[in-house]
Amino acid sequence: MLVDENIAGIATDKVRELMKRAGLGYRLDLLPWRRAYELAVAQKLTCVFSTTRTPEREELFKWVGPLASTDWVLYGKAERKLHLTTLEEARPYVIGTYNGDSRDAFLRAKNFKVDTAPDENLNPAKLMADRIDLWASGRYEGGTLIMRQGLAKKIVPVLTFNRVNLYLACNRQTPDEVINQLEASLHTMLKDGTSTRIEHLYDLKTPH
Structure with a gap:
């Protein structure tokens, strides 16, 4: 994300x-x-993060990590008062994801109704406009977007449906x-x- x-x-x-500790030059x-x-x-000497390490991706990269872990969460509009206890209960709903995301691949593999955006930043607005019923994101990523878009009282977590580790994935x-x-x-x-200490710094900045 961008901060200032x-x-x-x-x-x-x-x-x-x-x-810094490895003494390596880099550009973000x-x-x-x-x-x-x-x-x-x-591309040689190129890495991407934060990347979920899946069987399909395993041989494509060299891996460093895990850097962190995150919950996968379904978010919904607060006014709809949706209550889900299992992922299976989300089958009737259209779930928003974004292009190339591991949650998108996970839900498609299980034949859920998925609507894919080109950019994660578009999904809160799609949810508020009823273009999707639910939005699949990470707890930290989703919570940060909700807060930054001023939607903290309008979009709420409905179900936590997975927990994954996140890695730095580097070119082979x-x-x-x-x-x-x-x-x-x-x-x-x-x-x-x-x-x-880094994790606790961001715990203070994002909703749960």
């Missing part, structure tokens, strides 16, 4: 610290997810020594409490 025109977030702050670009993903698959041609440096840096961040 700078790229920020739990994973972003951790990646910055990883690179904020791109549409599909484009960022395809660049990381095709990235040298193993670079991956090992990053993994070692992550280990020290976990050991000295830096990872936890």
Whole structure:
């Protein structure tokens, strides 16, 4: 996400610290997810985050992490007062996702009714306009978008339906020594409490 025109977030702050500790030069670009993903698959010395590690993606990348974990959440309009206890109960509804997202692939594989947006930022407005019934997002990502779009009282979590780990996914041609440096840096961040401090910083900024 952007904060005061700078790229920020739990994973972003951790990646910055990883690179600093590993002594690696880097450039951060904020791109549409599909484009960022395809660049990381095709381009040397390119990584994408935060990436869910799935069997379909396993051989496409070299992996660093997990950087963090997140719940997958279905959000709905507060005024509709939807109450779901299982994902199966969401079958009658149209669920909003975004292009290339692992939640989109997960729900499509299970034959749910999915409406895909080109950009995650469009889904809260689609939900408010009744173009979709529910919106599938991560708890942190979704909560941040809701807050930034001024919809905290209008969009609410309806169901938590999965929990996944998130990784830095690097092009297969990235040298193993670079991956090992990053993994070692992550280990020290976990050991000295830096990872936890970064997570707590954002816990104070987003709704649950």
